[in-house]
Amino acid sequence: MVTVLTETSATEVAAQSGESHSKDELWLSGIETTEITGWSMKPEGFCKDDVCVPTPSGRADSFVWGDTVNVSAFWDLMGKPVVRNANADVWLLGEGASNRNDALLSLEAPNFTLPDLDGNLHSLTDFRGKRVLLITWASW
Amino acid sequence: MFDSVKNENFVIVSVAMDGDVEAARPWIEAASPGFITLIDQNHLLSSLYNMFNVPQAVWIDESGTIVRPVETGGSLDILKEYDPVAGAFKPEAVERSKRAKSTYIDAVKDWAMNGSASSFLFDPDEARDRVPSMSNEIAQAHAKFQLGQYLKRNGRNDEAETAFDESRRLHPDSWNIYRETAERTPSGLAAGEEFWQKVRSLGDKQYYATIDMEGMPD
Numbered sequence: 463m464v465t466v467l468t469e470t471s472a473t474e475v476a477a478q479s480g481e482s483h484s485k486d487e488l489w490l491s492g493i494e495t496t497e498i499t500g501w502s503m504k505p506e507g508f509c510k511d512d513v514c515v516p517t518p519s520g521r522a523d524s525f526v527w528g529d530t531v532n533v534s535a536f537w538d539l540m541g542k543p544v545v546r547n548a549n550a551d552v553w554l555l556g557e558g559a560s561n562r563n564d565a566l567l568s569l570e571a572p573n574f575t576l577p578d579l580d581g582n583l584h585s586l587t588d589f590r591g592k593r594v595l596l597i598t599w600a601s602w
Numbered sequence: 603m604f605d606s607v608k609n610e611n612f613v614i615v616s617v618a619m620d621g622d623v624e625a626a627r628p629w630i631e632a633a634s635p636g637f638i639t640l641i642d643q644n645h646l647l648s649s650l651y652n653m654f655n656v657p658q659a660v661w662i663d664e665s666g667t668i669v670r671p672v673e674t675g676g677s678l679d680i681l682k683e684y685d686p687v688a689g690a691f692k693p694e695a696v697e698r699s700k701r702a703k704s705t706y707i708d709a710v711k712d713w714a715m716n717g718s719a720s721s722f723l724f725d726p727d728e729a730r731d732r733v734p735s736m737s738n739e740i741a742q743a744h745a746k747f748q749l750g751q752y753l754k755r756n757g758r759n760d761e762a763e764t765a766f767d768e769s770r771r772l773h774p775d776s777w778n779i780y781r782e783t784a785e786r787t788p789s790g791l792a793a794g795e796e797f798w799q800k801v802r803s804l805g806d807k808q809y810y811a812t813i814d815m816e817g818m819p820d
Contacts, residue, residue: 467752469646541738543745547753547761554752556745559736562652566671566733569726571662572650576617576640579630584640586615587666593612593717594662595710597675598647600618601625602781602792 466490466498467554470575473498477551478530485550488534495531499555508536515540571596607707608636611664612714617642619656621751621782625790644751645778649744652736654776655810661713661723669723671732674810676706678819681801681809698819705817722815732814743773750783777809 466473466488475498478489496502500510503526507516515536517525525532533555537544543556565572571594575585586594607614616639620626623641630639647653651660651672661670683695691699713720724732750765766783773779780800781792801809812820 465752467749469644469649469748472752543738543742545742545745545749545765547749547758548764549761552749552753552761554745554749556741556748557649559738559741562649562736562741563733565650566652566668566736567730569668569729571660571666571668573666574642574646574650576642576646578638578640579623579627584615584638586662589613589615590666591611591664593609593664593714595612595614595714596617596647596660596662597614598617598619598642598653598656598658599629600656600778600781601620601622601629601790602784602786 463551464488465552466494467552468498469557471498485546486534487532488544488546488550488553489527489530490533492529492531495533499533501533501536503531607711607714609714611717613638615640617647619645619647619778619782621754643755644748645744645782646748648776648778649741649748652734652740654773654778656778663718663723668729671724671729672734673732673813675813676703677810678702679808679810679812682804684798686798701819705815705819706813708817709815739772740776743769743776743779746772747779747783 463474464477466475475490475494483489490498492503501508502510504514506514508514508531518539525535534544534553537555540558541560542558544553545556546553571586573586575583577583586596614637616633616637618626618630618639618641620641621643623643626641633639651658653672655674657675657677658672659675660668660672663669678699680691680695680699683692685692709722713722746765746769750762750769753765754762766779769779770783781797784792784797785794786792787794812818
């Protein structure tokens with residue numbers, strides 16, 4: 463099994479078998495790709511909402527093979543961090559600096575959903591209509 | 603700290619950047635029940651808001667717009683004025699630190715009461731100028747850190763350490779990454795000799811950036 467993490471999820475997927483992929487590549491089925499990342503393969507390329515990243519011409523086989531997608535290659539192409547452990551059985555698909563910077567410069571406070579001590583989830587958007595003082599701290 | 607700031611249009615959302623929920627629990631249980639305290643084991647907020655120390659504060663208005671970007675709240679940069687022989691901060695530094703705290707709390711109160719009429723808000727251009735810019739290395743560091751936290755929670759400590767090493771190297775300015783992953787003293791603080799060495803090696807750099815607020819001591 464391979465665990466694929468995003469900043470907000472952890473999903474177990476069956477390890478790719480049959481083909482021998484490099485440890486530097488994370489291949490997922492089209493369905494898994496969409497479930498985990500929200501991105502999908504379309505004729506125009508790798509797409510989410512109204513954004514599409516075209517599959518590089520001449521190198522299509524290293525990005526898409528049958529029904530499988532080289533998610534790590536697309537992630538890298540988009541300038542987003544994709545990291546893994548040495549065994550390549552835990553991957554994390556992160557968010558890129560330019561998206562983070564754009565989001566912060568829009569001045570719309572980035573939303574998040576986090577648990578309280580009892581495990582109840584709260585989102586920043588739950589407090590819309592109120593002024594929010596967001597404060598971080600730590601025990602250490 | 604903010605007990606006296608009460609207003610139905612105002613809420614404090616406090617977030618503990620603690621990989622270990624149990625380490626945060628006693629602090630949360632001792633805090634004012636008026637607080638909403640959330641736990642951020644993966645330091646998602648560091649990544650979303652480009653934070654690299656605690657405490658940090660962000661003011662967000664009723665529409666979800668940032669009106670004061672991420673900044674050190676009422677904490678003053680007095681760390682280098684710690685006297686290891688006396689085991690305490692110099693009295694003059696403590697005094698300035700108290701003034702910084704009360705100045706900040708007064709500003710929060712003003713905003714809680716007066717909302718958009720408060721003089722402590724930045725207009726959009728001023729706010730954008732104060733948004734810290736994230737580099738690719740920092741984004742990569744957050745990804746490595748989150749990978750490490752997952753591995754650590756799953757008992758894979760050696761692999762976690764590898765990820766943390768890379769994360770610290772990619773984002774050497776992050777106290778959040780360093781302290782969360784550093785050795786703790788018996789009292790649970792990541793403030794051993796190595797920490798103080800890092801503080802001393804800051805040179806002219808600040809541990810807490812002085813915030814841009816009228817009345818704040820230097």
